[in-house]
Amino acid sequence: MLLVHCPYCDETLPELEFTYGGEAHIARPENPADKTDDEWRDFLFIRTNVKGPHFERWRHAHGCGRFFNAVRDTVSDRFLTTYKADAPRPDLAVLLADASMKEPSK
Amino acid sequence: MTHFSALSLLKNALTGQKNWQAQWPDSQPKSEYDVVIVGAGGHGLGAAHYLAKEHGITNVAVIDKGWLGGGNTGRNTTIIRSNYLYDESAKLYDHAVDLWEGLSQDLNYNVMFSRRGVLMLAHNVHDVQSFQRHIHSNRLNGVDNRWLTPHEAKEFCPPLNISPNARYPVMGGALQMRAGTARHDAVAWGYARSASQRGVDIIQNCPVTAIRRGTDGSVEGVETAKGFIRAKKVAVSAAGHTSVVMDSAGVRMPLESYPLQALVSEPIKPIFPCVVMSNTVHAYISQSDKGELVIGSGTDQYTSYSQRGGLPLIEHTVAAICEIFPIFNRMRMLRKWGGIVDVTPDRSPILGTTPVPGLYVNCGWGTGGFKATPGAAHTLAWTIAKGTPHDINAPFTLDRFRTGRLIDEAAAAAVAH
Numbered sequence: 264m265l266l267v268h269c270p271y272c273d274e275t276l277p278e279l280e281f282t283y284g285g286e287a288h289i290a291r292p293e294n295p296a297d298k299t300d301d302e303w304r305d306f307l308f309i310r311t312n313v314k315g316p317h318f319e320r321w322r323h324a325h326g327c328g329r330f331f332n333a334v335r336d337t338v339s340d341r342f343l344t345t346y347k348a349d350a351p352r353p354d355l356a357v358l359l360a361d362a363s364m365k366e367p368s369k
Numbered sequence: 370m371t372h373f374s375a376l377s378l379l380k381n382a383l384t385g386q387k388n389w390q391a392q393w394p395d396s397q398p399k400s401e402y403d404v405v406i407v408g409a410g411g412h413g414l415g416a417a418h419y420l421a422k423e424h425g426i427t428n429v430a431v432i433d434k435g436w437l438g439g440g441n442t443g444r445n446t447t448i449i450r451s452n453y454l455y456d457e458s459a460k461l462y463d464h465a466v467d468l469w470e471g472l473s474q475d476l477n478y479n480v481m482f483s484r485r486g487v488l489m490l491a492h493n494v495h496d497v498q499s500f501q502r503h504i505h506s507n508r509l510n511g512v513d514n515r516w517l518t519p520h521e522a523k524e525f526c527p528p529l530n531i532s533p534n535a536r537y538p539v540m541g542g543a544l545q546m547r548a549g550t551a552r553h554d555a556v557a558w559g560y561a562r563s564a565s566q567r568g569v570d571i572i573q574n575c576p577v578t579a580i581r582r583g584t585d586g587s588v589e590g591v592e593t594a595k596g597f598i599r600a601k602k603v604a605v606s607a608a609g610h611t612s613v614v615m616d617s618a619g620v621r622m623p624l625e626s627y628p629l630q631a632l633v634s635e636p637i638k639p640i641f642p643c644v645v646m647s648n649t650v651h652a653y654i655s656q657s658d659k660g661e662l663v664i665g666s667g668t669d670q671y672t673s674y675s676q677r678g679g680l681p682l683i684e685h686t687v688a689a690i691c692e693i694f695p696i697f698n699r700m701r702m703l704r705k706w707g708g709i710v711d712v713t714p715d716r717s718p719i720l721g722t723t724p725v726p727g728l729y730v731n732c733g734w735g736t737g738g739f740k741a742t743p744g745a746a747h748t749l750a751w752t753i754a755k756g757t758p759h760d761i762n763a764p765f766t767l768d769r770f771r772t773g774r775l776i777d778e779a780a781a782a783a784v785a786h
Contacts, residue, residue: 264679283670304771308623308714312612314674
């Protein structure tokens with residue numbers, strides 16, 4: 264079971280308290296009527312589905328109830344960080360450097 | 370290559386079983402093929418078999434990053450059924466069941482297809498209405514499926530608990546008698562043997578790192594751990610890793626990869642005569658010929674390539690199984706594992722051509738690809754050979770996510786996904 268850190272409650276809790284909210288930083292189009300079919304497809308259906316560090320949303324459903332974002336490695340399932348929903352997208356290079364410092368063996 | 374028959378069994382029995390030959394060679398790649406298939410699971414090997422057998426295309430390589438049949442083909446719960454709601458799905462999955470019925474003869478390899486019946490349990494009013502809608506829809510499509518009352522269900526599957534006080538009371542069930550199970554490894558092995566016998570190279574432990582495209586945009590071949598392999602046509606049949614492979618060709622896919630888990634119990638004497646699925650509590654169970662109870666769980670909530678999955682799902686599934694079948698309360702579970710399944714937004718597969726000339730794809734089977742193995746492979750081979758969609762796979766295009774012509778089996782509920 265994953266242990267997830269809620270940036271609002273500032274606690275690390277079992278996955279069962281949380282629901283997964285899909286890929287993060289997908290912005291709804293500002294002028295939907297202007298979008299082509301291709302753009303709608305990309306917005307609605309296309310996902311990076313990355314093998315490696317993945318930006319994703321989680322919701323602390325059985326806690327504070329709030330959405331937040333996370334970066335998780337989809338190969339190891341290890342969280343690199345979690346951050347509040349309105350925080351900017353973190354720099355992946357910095358996160359990876361931090362993670363490798365914590366784990367010198369890897 | 371040995372032709373399996375009663376006579377060959379007898380002959381080898383008399384010589385102490387010492388003269389069996391390897392059934393396929395472990396091939397090394399040539400520099401060029403007519404067709405390269407990425408992924409040596411049932412679907413990829415099956416496509417190679419039908420390409421060789423039905424279309425006379427034998428200069429084919431099937432390439433896998435691991436060993437053949439080592440991905441989801443070797444990890445699923447082996448259930449075969451075709452009771453899907455929509456016309457397009459019913460045609461595709463029933464085509465597969467038609468092929469399953471003759472597969473052992475076609476391959477001269479016993480895939481142990483067993484038509485033991487699949488019973489899908491209804492636990493609430495919504496289930497009852499939804500399953501009956503499925504049954505009506507199936508009958509209009511000529512797909513076998515019928516309604517059982519709780520007592521008829523109990524008669525068909527005696528270990529079932531139909532007490533009205535059960536946590537998940539059984540209000541009836543939909544039974545497809547034509548459905549059942551097959552030996553999953555034998556499917557990969559049978560297709561591999563038949564394809565290789567007809568001249569197909571099966572290249573294992575050779576990850577495909579990228580698909581290379583020429584200046585005109587069409588496919589030139591694949592980059593692999595064993596060097597570049599030129600190919601006129603490339604078909605990607607890589608399940609959970611399809612997004613990664615397709616991305617290297619510049620095609621972004623409407624897929625997300627999730628872990629799906631299954632587990633088996635210690636082996637016991639035959640007690641469970643059929644397959645029972647319960648979509649509401651998300652558990653399904655059957656008994657293998659070795660005697661193990663084979664139990665399937667749901668997908669984890671998060672995307673992952675870890676081939677593990679979390680224990681809460683297993684706990685939930687086993688709790689549901691014990692409630693529906695109190696007889697299994699004291700069974701011990703031996704092993705659990707995960708496979709990575711590629712899920713589309715409408716829970717229907719993507720099968721056929723892509724925007725890239727010479728590039729074909731067979732993916733998006735989500736949690737239910739094994740049952741479709743022969744049907745998907747057969748129609749994909751057609752599409753690769755002719756360059757156009759087969760009547761049956763034509764609706765399952767990649768383009769439907771742009772046009773909006775989705776085949777929305779997910780919203781149709783009552784289909785175990």
